[in-house]
Amino acid sequence: MEGASPEYARQRSCEVADGERAREARDGVGLALRHHLAAGIRERLLADGIPERIRLGIVAALAANDTLSFADLKDILRTTDGNLSVHARKLEEAGYVRVTKGFEDRKPKTEYRLTAKGRRALESYLAQMEQILSAAREALERS
Secondary structure (H helix, E strand, O other): OOOOOHHHHHHHHHHHHHHHHHHHHHHOOOHHHHHHHHOOHHHHHHHHOOOOHHHHHHHHHHHHOOOEEHHHHHHHHOOOHHHHHHHHHHHHHOOOEEEEEEEEOOEEEEEEEEOHHHHHHHHHHHHHHHHHHHHHHHHHHHO
16 A cells, blocks of 8 residues: 555555455354364364264264164265265274174164263364354454
């Protein structure tokens, strides 16, 4: 803004700042939210292995039920056999779910149960998401 009057320069910089704040509010990404993301929450969430939509659905459904069968989870999550089995296997490898395979009326039956480690991971994930949502709400209220 070289050569502009001081009043015009001040007004223009306020307009730019207001526009940036409005854009951040519209995007749902305020400064507080960026701070939380920069603090490593995003990396911790990804490291937990839960954020994937299907994985989150599996642990959430198991948190509300003692056990669920493969067919139950497939119906609840409305996903394919292959998709569910891949994500369930990842959760099993992480120690978040326990898998029991057996037969019922000569048909194979796979049942899933949330482990204590899986419950702690879900609780941690939810607490972190609550922090992010709280920061986003605060940012929106300020703008």
